[in-house]
Amino acid sequence: MIPFCRTIDEAKKVIEEMSRNNLKQHENGLKVIGMCEIPSNVILAKEFLDIFDGFSIGSNDLTQLILGVDRNSEVIRNIFDERNEAVKKMIRKVIKVAKKKGKYIGICGQAPSDFPEFVEFLVKLGIDSISVTPDSVINTLLSISKVESNLENLKTD
Secondary structure, three states: OEOOOOOHHHHHHHHHHHHHOOOOOOHHHOOOEEEEOOHHHHHOHHHHHHHOOEEEEEHHHHHHHHHOOOOOOOOOHHHOOOOOHHHHHHHHHHHHHHHHHOOEEEEEOOHHHHOHHHHHHHHHHOOOEEOOOHHHHHHHHHHHHHHHHHHHHHHHO
16 A cells, blocks of 8 residues: 555656565556545546556545644644545545546545444445444444445335
8 A cells, every 4th residue: 555645656656666676566466555645646536546556545634635634733623524525525536536447445544433424425435445443343334234235225126
């Protein structure tokens, strides 16, 4: 997983450097997943996904950079919210691009652990995987099951 890759040129350099060190993309099943944690990753998702085998949305960092807030600041901590519509639009966009290109798309961040409605949002968009904190695994799995069951029922109606 490649963190904080800001530009397409950086993404290409990462692949080249890995190859020089005998880590060749697609050789022996090696997939290179980029972290989608800065706005440029979303804005240029198609181009990044021409290079990477998929994305893992780093929703904590993405939220901070979209909203221009530090989640650790006591002064503006209340503004940090991964459920903010600007953040959701960016997440919606990158999932759509990844799905269209047939690429892996997952998420790691706090929101799926804390907010069942955020899990529902992600499942409805077709996210491939959701990372959560250990104490929220069971509740998250129950939420996913409920949403997927409702989606299946809509398909059969």
